[in-house]
Amino acid sequence: MTSSARRSGTKGVARADREAQILDVAGRIFGERGFAATSVADVAREAGISKPLIYHYFGSKEGLFERCLSEASGVLVGEIERTAGLGEVGLARALATLDGVFAVLAGRTWIWQVANDPTAPATPAAATLLGSYRTRLETLAHDGVRELLALGGVDDPLDVDAMAAVWSNVFAALVDWWCAHPDVVPDEMSARCARLFGAVFRPAAP
Amino acid sequence: MTSSARRSGTKGVARADREAQILDVAGRIFGERGFAATSVADVAREAGISKPLIYHYFGSKEGLFERCLSEASGVLVGEIERTAGLGEVGLARALATLDGVFAVLAGRTWIWQVANDPTAPATPAAATLLGSYRTRLETLAHDGVRELLALGGVDDPLDVDAMAAVWSNVFAALVDWWCAHPDVVPDEMSARCARLFGAVFRPAAP
DNA sequence: TTGAATTGACTCGTGGGTAAGTTACTACAA
DNA sequence: TTGTAGTAACTTACCCACGAGTCAATTCAA
Numbered sequence: 202m203t204s205s206a207r208r209s210g211t212k213g214v215a216r217a218d219r220e221a222q223i224l225d226v227a228g229r230i231f232g233e234r235g236f237a238a239t240s241v242a243d244v245a246r247e248a249g250i251s252k253p254l255i256y257h258y259f260g261s262k263e264g265l266f267e268r269c270l271s272e273a274s275g276v277l278v279g280e281i282e283r284t285a286g287l288g289e290v291g292l293a294r295a296l297a298t299l300d301g302v303f304a305v306l307a308g309r310t311w312i313w314q315v316a317n318d319p320t321a322p323a324t325p326a327a328a329t330l331l332g333s334y335r336t337r338l339e340t341l342a343h344d345g346v347r348e349l350l351a352l353g354g355v356d357d358p359l360d361v362d363a364m365a366a367v368w369s370n371v372f373a374a375l376v377d378w379w380c381a382h383p384d385v386v387p388d389e390m391s392a393r394c395a396r397l398f399g400a401v402f403r404p405a406a407p
Numbered sequence: 408m409t410s411s412a413r414r415s416g417t418k419g420v421a422r423a424d425r426e427a428q429i430l431d432v433a434g435r436i437f438g439e440r441g442f443a444a445t446s447v448a449d450v451a452r453e454a455g456i457s458k459p460l461i462y463h464y465f466g467s468k469e470g471l472f473e474r475c476l477s478e479a480s481g482v483l484v485g486e487i488e489r490t491a492g493l494g495e496v497g498l499a500r501a502l503a504t505l506d507g508v509f510a511v512l513a514g515r516t517w518i519w520q521v522a523n524d525p526t527a528p529a530t531p532a533a534a535t536l537l538g539s540y541r542t543r544l545e546t547l548a549h550d551g552v553r554e555l556l557a558l559g560g561v562d563d564p565l566d567v568d569a570m571a572a573v574w575s576n577v578f579a580a581l582v583d584w585w586c587a588h589p590d591v592v593p594d595e596m597s598a599r600c601a602r603l604f605g606a607v608f609r610p611a612a613p
Numbered sequence: 614t615t616g617a618a619t620t621g622a623c624t625c626g627t628g629g630g631t632a633a634g635t636t637a638c639t640a641c642a643a
Numbered sequence: 644t645t646g647t648a649g650t651a652a653c654t655t656a657c658c659c660a661c662g663a664g665t666c667a668a669t670t671c672a673a
Binding site for chain 1: 651652653654655
């Protein structure tokens, strides 16, 4: 019979489509609540499917997260490499990187949140993915900070190290603030960053 | 018999002493791993006692955490109020606050980590405790940032808000970096902060 | 002998993960 | 045009480990 009480069996959705749909839902939820606070049953319910289907397609909760993380780190690394290749230096490079990240994250801030999830699992695959963009960001931060501090006469390695950590957090704080203010469009946010940096940073010596 | 296979019964440790010992161990573990990733059995094992004793003295896992948090927020709020009353303004106040926090955290950085645990439970008591020092820190950040930005000609409320978030993260990044470098003594860290601020901040207009 | 300190051995809910079956689309023979 | 395998999509109902929390006892000090 064609009653609405259908209990199991295919719904005619191809695997690729279903995977994409699940990844979309999972990315959003992982981003909102973090990996540890999310259950696979939550994702299944929000996606309107059952838990075993997720295990059939992704193997494990970690596997599902890794697929989200793969997309997230891919987007971020791609954008960071792009802006790094623009040839800007100093504050201009920092602003260009922020600008690019704002643009690429528009409408899908879960990418940033998943890539920065403090409760992410420690599987080798996840570690590799996380390393691919974190070390890139941190290297850029370290180099940029070393140049900037040298201008101010500071070159102690520990000073540079601490300041790089500070800068990474400044970057993250600006992106986090933007994630918390969905009404602010990327261009507006880029302008804000330029304004703030201009107001507080010592102008580079000639 | 007086064999070593004693299975239960008092060990002659007074409640107050045992509570202090448990709180010491719990603070350390909560600080290292975070509330969510810590099990009560872990704390019991490290303290060399059994799980029911913890429940007898603290009621619940949340209760145990709240006692740790109470000490942590007490120490931090006390120190923040002390430096806030020193009458410093601008960067000098920031440095004085950092200096005080480094001094008061020496040898017990778990205080900072517990007070900034992103996985802390959302019980009313915990929320109250957290609010008591977070809002204080954020108010100070907001006020200080407003003054600083006004000097640079920026007074948009959203700009001030974003910059206050950035500054809070700079503060946290410096403390976190210090927590990750146990060999650095507080005075050395204060000097480092002064050096870094001097190198990057625009000098205040007269 | 009373009460405080202390524990082994439980219960119970939650969440990751699985076994085994059900439905529907597709290809192809008659 | 119809059966009819075979396979891919999909679910119900379960198992099991782990961690929060409890009970009923046991030991010792005053």
